[in-house]
Amino acid sequence: MQKVLETLIYLQDIDTQLQRLEAERGDLPQKVKELADEVEEMRNRLAQKIEAKNSLIAEKSSLDNDVILLDEQLKKYKVQLYQVKTNKEYDAITLEIETSEKNKEDKEFRSLELEESIGKISEEIKELEEQLQSQQALLEANKKELDEKLEKTHEQQQQLEEKRKGAAQKLSRQILSTYDRIRKARGGVAVARLIGGACSECSSRIPPQHGLEIRMMNSLNYCEVCGRIVVWTPDSSEE
Ligand SMILES: [Zn+2]
Incomplete structure (x- = not known):
């Protein structure tokens, strides 16, 4: 009977190790999945920011183009101003010049605001890209660790199961x-x-x-x- 009890103690020890292996393996895929989800979420955020930056750049370039056109228009008005023959004509062109100048100023101001926003979002993109890079490196490392651990625990498990079989045969x-x-x-x-x-x-x-x-x-x-x-x-x- 003492042999039986010793076998039971041995069997319990093996079963405890097997249980531990299962628990260890159970956590790893979850960790890798969480990291992968985080990376995915960061990628989406980055794509959104890049899209937002591109639309700011497009808006700014359209404004800058308007400013160039207004400049040309203003030059033409100023030439016309020297060629007017009546006060009424003079007043009309002067009004056009004032309106165009005001319009130009507004657009230039908005363009400066956009430039600031583009600078800010560029910084955010750079920061996010750096975060993404390190998160991706972490994910890769964890994946590698998981593969290695799975392989290792698989071997250990097979060895333990062999031992278990041998011990179980000794019992009624x-x-x-x-x-x-x-x-x-x-x-x-x-x-x-x-x-x-x-x-x-x-x-x-x-x-x-x-x-x-x-x-x-x-x-x-x-x-x-x-x-x-x-x-x-x-x-x-x-x-
Ligand atoms: Zn008890």
Whole structure:
């Protein structure tokens, strides 16, 4: 019976390692996905900013073009001004000049405002591009780590499963099925230890008489509270 109990302890150790591997692997794809989503979101933001910048540039270039046309128009008016023959004509052209100058000033002012906005958005784009670059590098590194870890845990898992198979063969079908049933019902842990007079998993006190039986290691003993198999190992005795 002592051999059986030792096999159960060994089996539990393997199952705990297998559970840990699964948990470890479970988190990584999620992390990579989150990073990929962030990169995607940054790319979209960057594309929007570039689009906004382009439309500001187009607006500015159209205004600058208007200013050139108004300048030409103003030159023509000024030539005409020297050729007028009546006061009425003079007043009409003077009014045209004033209106065009005002119009030109407005457009120049707006063009300056746009130039400022373009400068600002260019800075934002540059900053975002830098962020995106480092985020992408992070994503690549994480992807690589994930691939390596998946490969590594896969190997470890195969090795552990081999060991598990070997250990399981040493147990009777009945004891193995009891072990598996408790393990599934109790969060992956079927074997508890007697430590300081208590069950190591649920911390319930174990009556001294029952504790003595457990220490003898010649029968299957169960925790009366959590139902796990309780064993005693010298290294766990006085903790
Ligand atoms: Zn217990």
